[in-house]
Amino acid sequence: MFTLITGYFQATAREVKRLEAVQRSSVYSQFGESLSGLTTIKAYKSEKRFLRNIDKTIDKMNEAHYLVNAGQRYLSINLTVLVASLSLLVGLLCCFRVFNIDAASTGLLLSYVMEISDSFVLLFRISTQVENQMNSVERLKYYAVNLPQEAPVHITSATPPPSWPEYGEDWYLWKNRCW
Structure with a gap:
């Protein structure tokens, strides 16, 4: 049951966390842009719009x-x-003598059931939070690995010769005349 409830929750929580991370990054981006253009915003008296x-x-x-x-x-x-329902079930089974154990053992059993159940709750909550926080790692991986490579700064096949400009023309005209 713990796994079913957690799986049902995690299916939507992961996507909602992604949405929240995207929205948060747009807030940071807009805030940074406003700070960098603060003098321009003040010069045009656009504070209220921003x-x-x-x-x-x-x-x-x-x-x-x-x-x-x-x-x-x-x-x-x-x-x-x-x-709570698991503890109630164990308590009722012990009270109606389905298990043939004494009162002290029943109390010990109930305290163990509560402790183990609370540990399961903590385990599943932490595991779902860790999986939700992995959205940040996914985004970092995307920006580090999956973005398309930009063109190099210096393209050796399109650089003009060292003697350029020979005729006082621009590079585009020279290139078209040579090819």
């Missing part, structure tokens, strides 16, 4: 962040309900 834009962007990021938090609460509540 504040409205950053407010809209922050609101969009907070929408995604709220969904991430709501999903984590969903997981926490469902796992806690599962732990």
Whole structure:
């Protein structure tokens, strides 16, 4: 049951976390652009327009962040309900003498069931959080490895000869005349 609840949660949580990360990066980008162009913004008296834009962007990021938090609460509540129902089931089985054990052993069994269940809840919550935080690693890997390679700065096949300009013409005309 723990695995089913966690799997159901993780299917959406991963994508919502990606959405939140994209929205957060747009907030940082817009904030950095505003800081670098602060003198221009003040010169054109556009402070209110830029504040409205950053407010809209922050609101969009907070929408995604709220969904991430709501999903984590969903997981926490469902796992806690599962732990409580498991403890109730074991307690009822012990009280109705399905297991032929004494009261002290019943108390010990219930405390162990609660402890193990709480450990499972913590384990599954941490594992889902780790998987959600791996979105950052995925994005870093994409930017480091999967982006298309830019053209080199110096292209040796298109460099003019050292004696250029020989005739006082620009490179484009010289190249077309030679080829």
